[in-house]
Amino acid sequence: MSIAPEKRFSPVPTMRDVAERAGVAPATVSNVISGRRQVRQELRDRVLAAVAATGYRPNQLASSLRRMRTDTVGIVVPDLTNPFFAALVHRLEDLAGEDGYQILLVGSNEDEAREADRLQTLLSRQIDGLIMAPARDEAAALAAHRGRLPPTVLMDRGFGHAEFDAVTADNTDAVRQGCRHLIGLGHCDIAFVVTSPALDNMRERIAGYRDALEAAGLGDRARVLAGGFDIEGCRAMIEQELLRAEPPTAIFAANYVATLGAVKAIRALDLDFPGEVSLFGFDDTDWMTVLRPYLSVVVQPVAAMADAVWGLLRQRLDDRQAPCRHLRLPCTLAVRESTQRPRVAPDRARMPIVVSS
Amino acid sequence: MSIAPEKRFSPVPTMRDVAERAGVAPATVSNVISGRRQVRQELRDRVLAAVAATGYRPNQLASSLRRMRTDTVGIVVPDLTNPFFAALVHRLEDLAGEDGYQILLVGSNEDEAREADRLQTLLSRQIDGLIMAPARDEAAALAAHRGRLPPTVLMDRGFGHAEFDAVTADNTDAVRQGCRHLIGLGHCDIAFVVTSPALDNMRERIAGYRDALEAAGLGDRARVLAGGFDIEGCRAMIEQELLRAEPPTAIFAANYVATLGAVKAIRALDLDFPGEVSLFGFDDTDWMTVLRPYLSVVVQPVAAMADAVWGLLRQRLDDRQAPCRHLRLPCTLAVRESTQRPRVAPDRARMPIVVSS
DNA sequence: GTGAAAGCGCTAACAC
């Protein structure tokens, strides 16, 4: 053994180390590992042996830099704590993983500034694709990067942009049907609770609400409340509404947060539920068929939506020129226990209802 | 204007483009942008102008390769759909973002093979840190990379490893207290439902259960059920238990999944709940104080746990030699409506109880 | 304080 300065043992072996050990060119190692080109069996064996002996593990970073692709997709959602988005992310991570992509996850917390900031870093990481439920429809953060964005699919929100693929539920129709159900039950005073009427998806849901009321000649009874993006805000707003002289006989909540806010408000006032007030919620979860009363809700096709999003992204990855598409998936209604006939006869519905039980 | 072949307009400007335009060295651009070194005001201005003019945006990939750090942390959880993990991830993403890190998210779906596979890719991406709630305590996936792992913090599970920092709830004590509550109410037949007794956290919870029963002289009444990792599995197991000749008067569910499974089982059998059977759950969520009966549960300090995890990771990033620490955070009990006195007097508790209502 | 040059680890292009 010579004492001459040999190449020191590198703490983490590189492809070159493997190549030297196997007595082949680095490119050959690369080809063995990636399988991109045929390599003679003998060399391949030597390479594999060298890989095993050195414990070599490829550095994706270097590979990505060279190949100009990262096999990474960014996902931006407003709130991971909301089961709707959690389910979407869960499914997307699944699909992405199957196709060899990893997920860079960002939660915007419904905050535009934060979203813009995080998006910037996401893009600087050279993500191959972007999936986003933007905090605001304008998606100013996106516009700022116009022309420099990777293939992008919007979901749930911001679908007004013609330059992006998008997936949404058929919001208007879902709410229209929900309202019909309530009206059919005899409800004339239905309050509709959204987070923010500034969001297109909420506007669509409001449209469904107004549609249905007008079709029933109840147009002048429409009341839309904006409770904000957190449960407590919605709760406060709804509580106040239920304390009015002529409270609604039913609440229709336009999303998960509003739904929870509504039940909390009803509980806080200790109302007989659904006796004194019915509730139609939005978004279905495990627990809704478990505690009482089981909630009647609009069910968004979450799995199908995630599938559609991923499908659009894959297609966009293959062909950046194809025209953008907006997929709108139908919702279903799960009518359960939280909606029932109002106590007051329809013709007396304008009379004040005593709120306490 | 010369027709000579000038450098073509590069579709995406690089630091070199900016440097040329500003008439400075690439290194200077780098220094302006990173702020790592002082740059004379005049040059700085020229650089900034060139950045604006070209619309240059740094390539983190190249930077990471050179700097040998990615400002990225991998998070592996068994199930994003479980609000406990969703909340953990949510909070961790928050903390990471504040510190300039991004999150590569992986859901293992409680599947070891998948976990190992995804972990491999995660590591090849040169993540700076790893946060993991391993599918199995052995965390074979981790062991396979022994010595080549970035700073790693385990949470909720796998905390038996002396070579990793870890954060868990005080499982044994939490369950012990929960059991005391049930026993105090007069319950002598309490079934304990875990997902899998192979997990250390479940074993700890079981230990708390046995402790409490033995302390009350009820050691021979202990019944531990393993329902598996999905709600339906737990439901089936619990349903069967409730149909025995001598059904338990109370169910103690050892995690979120088991809790939901328990309520489903109770509903499926149409039992008077909590009249005929009490339920003590595990993990607190928004909806538990909203529908009836409000569930009595063990509350894990999720936010504090995430904070602790992040804190440990940051410290480990700073000092890889420091001894590993296992932080164990106390839980609290939320006693609500799902637990009440059993209908049968304690001294008759061994008599069969009629199950139908 | 600034520039020149080397190189992070990998792969694509091109010879042979």
Place this chain on the structure above:
DNA sequence: GTGTTAGCGCTTTCAC
């Protein structure tokens, strides 16, 4: 098939 070479875009010595 396999080796050689030249970078991917950035940061970091090291001179000046």
